[in-house]
Amino acid sequence: MKLTAELGAGARHQVALVRDARGGRVEFDGAVFDVVMENKPDGALELTLNGHTHAVWVAQHGETAYVHAFGRAWTVTLRDPVRGGGADADEGDICVAPMPGTVIEVAVAVGERVSAGQTMIVIESMKMQLNLEADRDGIVAEIPCAKGDLFDRDALLVRLEAGKE
Amino acid sequence: MRRIESRINTRSESFRTNRAHNLRVREEFLAMMQDVRHHRPERDIKRLRDQGKLLVRERLDLLLDPGTPFLELSPLAANHAKYDAHIKGAGVVSGIGVVNGREVMVLANDSTIKGGAVYPLGAKKSIRALKIALENRLPIVHLVDSAGAYLPMQMDIFHEGGHMFYSQCRLSAAGVEQVAVALGHCTAGGAYVPTLSDYSIMVRGSSGVFLGGPPLVKAATGEDISAAELGGADVHTRISGTADYAVDSETQGIALAREIVGTLRRGTKQTVDRREPEAPYYDPEELYGIIPDDIKKQFDMREVIARLVDGSLFHEYKPDYGTTLVCGYAYLWGYKIGILANNGVLFSEAAQKATSFMQLCDRDGVPLLFLHNITGFMIGRDYEHRGITKDGAKMIMVQSNVRVPKFSVLCHASFGAGNYGMAGRGYDPRFLFAWPHSQCATMGAEQAAKTLSQIKIAALAREGKQPDPAEIQTIHEQIHHDYTRSNSVYYQTSELRDDGVLDMVDTRNALGVALSAALNAPFGERQQGILRI
Numbered sequence: 001m002k003l004t005a006e007l008g009a010g011a012r013h014q015v016a017l018v019r020d021a022r023g024g025r026v027e028f029d030g031a032v033f034d035v036v037m038e039n040k041p042d043g044a045l046e047l048t049l050n051g052h053t054h055a056v057w058v059a060q061h062g063e064t065a066y067v068h069a070f071g072r073a074w075t076v077t078l079r080d081p082v083r084g085g086g087a088d089a090d091e092g093d094i095c096v097a098p099m100p101g102t103v104i105e106v107a108v109a110v111g112e113r114v115s116a117g118q119t120m121i122v123i124e125s126m127k128m129q130l131n132l133e134a135d136r137d138g139i140v141a142e143i144p145c146a147k148g149d150l151f152d153r154d155a156l157l158v159r160l161e162a163g164k165e
Numbered sequence: 166m167r168r169i170e171s172r173i174n175t176r177s178e179s180f181r182t183n184r185a186h187n188l189r190v191r192e193e194f195l196a197m198m199q200d201v202r203h204h205r206p207e208r209d210i211k212r213l214r215d216q217g218k219l220l221v222r223e224r225l226d227l228l229l230d231p232g233t234p235f236l237e238l239s240p241l242a243a244n245h246a247k248y249d250a251h252i253k254g255a256g257v258v259s260g261i262g263v264v265n266g267r268e269v270m271v272l273a274n275d276s277t278i279k280g281g282a283v284y285p286l287g288a289k290k291s292i293r294a295l296k297i298a299l300e301n302r303l304p305i306v307h308l309v310d311s312a313g314a315y316l317p318m319q320m321d322i323f324h325e326g327g328h329m330f331y332s333q334c335r336l337s338a339a340g341v342e343q344v345a346v347a348l349g350h351c352t353a354g355g356a357y358v359p360t361l362s363d364y365s366i367m368v369r370g371s372s373g374v375f376l377g378g379p380p381l382v383k384a385a386t387g388e389d390i391s392a393a394e395l396g397g398a399d400v401h402t403r404i405s406g407t408a409d410y411a412v413d414s415e416t417q418g419i420a421l422a423r424e425i426v427g428t429l430r431r432g433t434k435q436t437v438d439r440r441e442p443e444a445p446y447y448d449p450e451e452l453y454g455i456i457p458d459d460i461k462k463q464f465d466m467r468e469v470i471a472r473l474v475d476g477s478l479f480h481e482y483k484p485d486y487g488t489t490l491v492c493g494y495a496y497l498w499g500y501k502i503g504i505l506a507n508n509g510v511l512f513s514e515a516a517q518k519a520t521s522f523m524q525l526c527d528r529d530g531v532p533l534l535f536l537h538n539i540t541g542f543m544i545g546r547d548y549e550h551r552g553i554t555k556d557g558a559k560m561i562m563v564q565s566n567v568r569v570p571k572f573s574v575l576c577h578a579s580f581g582a583g584n585y586g587m588a589g590r591g592y593d594p595r596f597l598f599a600w601p602h603s604q605c606a607t608m609g610a611e612q613a614a615k616t617l618s619q620i621k622i623a624a625l626a627r628e629g630k631q632p633d634p635a636e637i638q639t640i641h642e643q644i645h646h647d648y649t650r651s652n653s654v655y656y657q658t659s660e661l662r663d664d665g666v667l668d669m670v671d672t673r674n675a676l677g678v679a680l681s682a683a684l685n686a687p688f689g690e691r692q693q694g695i696l697r698i
Contacts, residue, residue, distance in 0.1 A: 062168055062446050062476065080167055098489065098509060099543060117174060126510040127540040127580070127609050130463040 004079040095132050095158040101125025103149045112140045120158045166478040169471035171447050186458035194601040201253045209277040219415050221258050221275040224308050227419040233263035236678040238664050243286040245659035255287040259294035261682050265427035270298040273308035280312035288325035289661045295332035302685040304342040309358050310349035326354050333361040342429050346418045347372035364425045365408040366418045367398035434684040442499035446477035452669040460578050466506035473673050482522050487515030492522040498677035506536035510543045516556040520563050527567040535573040539583030555697050560586045562694045570683035575599040596679040599654045599663045610648035617644045
C-alpha cells in the first residue's frame with residue numbers, strides 16, 4: 001500500500017517502502033530510489049541515496065516525524081487512510097437517547113449557540129448519569145423534552161440547526 | 166492501529182472539579198498506604214531490633230533486585246477488619262518482584278504486628294498469593310517470621326492454615342519451586358512452611374523449627390530444653406536434615422536465598438504478539454480530570470484506554486455496533502491485549518459483540534483486559550423479549566472458559582450481573598485491581614436503600630404500623646449508609662475481594678507486571694461451553 005506523507009503544512013506525496021537488510025527501496029511520487037541506511041553511534045542515520053551520503057536525524061512522536069536532513073528541518077506526517085471517513089455529516093445535527101431513561105437537566109435553550117463538546121442535556125438511566133454533548137458547533141433548533149420527562153431508546157433529545165459549513 | 170483522539174478539554178470546569186476530587190481521594194489513599202507500610206509503634210520496632218531482626222520492608226529491600234518493580238498485592242487487607250487491633254496489611258506482605266533476575270512471588274510475615282501472628286484475613290491473603298503463584302507458575306520466596314495462629318480466633322484460621330500447607334504441596338507437584346528463609350520460630354503448622362519448601366535456610370540464634378515449642382514440650386513431657394537445642398539452625402541442618410542451610414544473620418540468609426533463586430530453572434514464557442513498548446501518547450495524569458467525581462456520572466472509557474496503552478494506539482472492533490461496550494486491540498508494555506471497556510449498560514448487541522471478540526482473542530492467544538464501569542445489563546420487557554438474558558449468558562459462558570489470562574480493573578462502578586460479564590472476582594481473573602473511588606456490589610447503595618426500605622415499610626405495614634416520613638427517611642439513610650460502607654473499595658480490599666487498590670496512574674505498570682507474570686503459565690487448549698444461540 002502506498003502511504004500519503006505530508007511535508008510541513010501542505011505538500012502531499014505518495015510514498016511506498018520496501019525494506020531490505022541494508023536499507024531499502026523508496027518509491028516517491030512514482031520515482032524509485034535505492035537507499036542504504038546505517039545507524040551511527042551518535043544517533044544519526046546515514047543515508048546513501050543516488051551515490052551521495054547524508055547524515056539525517058529523526059525524532060518520532062505519534063504519526064509525526066521531525067527530521068533534520070539536507071541542511072534543514074522537516075516535519076513529516078503520515079496521513080491515516082482509515083481516519084476521516086465516518087458517519088454522515090448531518091449525524092452531528094441530532095442527539096438521540098442511547099438508552100431509555102429520564103431527563104435530569106436541560107442545560108441549553110432553543111436558539112442558543114453551543115460549541116462542540118458542550119453538555120446540552122443530562123439524562124439518567126440504569127443508575128447512571130450521562131451528559132449528552134454537542135458533536136459540533138451550532139445553534140439549538142429543538143429540545144422536545146423537559147426536565148423529568150421519560151423517553152425511550154433512540155428518542156430525539158436535541159436537534160441542532162442544519163450545519164452551513 | 167490508530168491513535169485514539171482524545172476529546173478531553175483540560176481547561177473545562179468539569180475537568181478541574183474532577184481533578185480536585187480525585188486528587189483528594191488519592192491523598193487519602195496514599196496516606197493509608199504510607200501508614201500500613203511504614204508506621205509502626207516505637208516499642209514494636211525496638212523489640213525486633215533487640216532480637217537482632219530486620220523489619221519486613223528492610224528484608225524485602227535486601228531480597229529484591231534494586232531498581233526493579235515490586236507489585237505489592239492487597240496492601241490494605243484487613244484495614245477495615247473488626248479485629249482487636251489494627252492488623253496492617255493483614256500482617257503479611259505479598260507481591261511479585263524480581264530476585265536475581267527471576268520473577269518470583271514473595272510472601273513475608275510482618276513480625277512488628279502481633280509478632281507476625283496469623284489472623285483470618287492474613288491466612289486468606291497468603292492463600293491468595295499461593296494461588297497466584299500456582300496460576301502464573303511463579304517461584305515463591307517465603308520469609309517466615311510468625312508467632313503462629315492468633316489463638317483467640319483459631320477456629321477461623323485452623324482450616325485456612327491447613328489449606329496454606331496443602332497449597333504448598335500442590336505448588337510442588339505443579340513444579341513451582343519454593344525457597345524459605347526461617348527468620349523466627351516456626352511452630353506447629355508453621356513448621357511446615359520451610360519444611361515443605363525445596364530449599365530452606367535457618368538463621369542461627371533466631372530461627373527455630375519445631376512441631377511443639379519448648380513450653381509445650383515442658384508441659385507435655387517435662388523435658389527442659391532450649392529452642393536452639395530442640396530445633397535450631399544447627400540441629401536441623403546437621404542432625405535432622407529438616408532444613409538445608411544454616412547462616413549467622415538475616416542478611417546472610419537473604420543473600421543465600423537470592424543465590425538459590427538464581428539457580429532455579431528459567432522457564433519459557435508463553436509466546437504472545439509483542440513489540441517495542443512505548444509510553445501512552447496522552448498523559449496518564451489526565452485521568453484525574455477524566456474520572457467523574459460522582460459514581461453515577463458516565464465518561465468515555467476510550468479516554469482511559471488512551472492513557473493506559475502504548476502510544477495510545479487502539480484498533481476498535483465493531484465500533485458502530487453495541488456501542489455501550491468498547492472492544493479492541495492495543496499493546497500494553499509491548500504485550501498485545503484485547504480490551505473490553507464499558508461505556509454504558511450492556512445491551513444484547515454489546516453482549517454479542519463481547520462474545521465474538523473474546524472468541525477471537527481466545528483463538529489467537531490474546532490476553533483480555535476488562536475495564537469496569539458497569540451498572541448492569543439493560544432490563545425491561547423489550548429487552549427481555551429480544552433475549553438480553555440469553556445474550557448475557559453467552560458473554561459469561563465464553564468469558565468463563567477462555568484459555569487466555571484475564572485481568573480486571575474496577576475503574577468506577579461495578580454492579581450486579583455486569584460485574585459477572587466483565588470478569589469480576591467470581592470469574593477468576595488472574596488479577597483484579599480497583600481504583601480508590603470505585604464501588605462494587607450486587608447493587609448500588611441508592612438502589613439497595615430504595616429496595617430494602619420498601620421491604621421494611623411493607624413489613625411494618627403488615628404489623629399494622631404506619632411509619633411516618635421521618636421514620637422512612639431514617640430507615641433509608643441507615644441502609645444507604647451501610648451499603649455505601651460495604652460497597653466501598655476499602656472495605657472490599659480489606660476483605661481480599663481484589664488484589665489491591667491502585668492509584669490510577671500506576672495501573673499501566675501494575676498491569677505490565679501482571680501480564681509478564683501471567684505468561685509464565687502456558688495457555689493450554691481451547692475449550693468452550695455450549696452457547697444458547
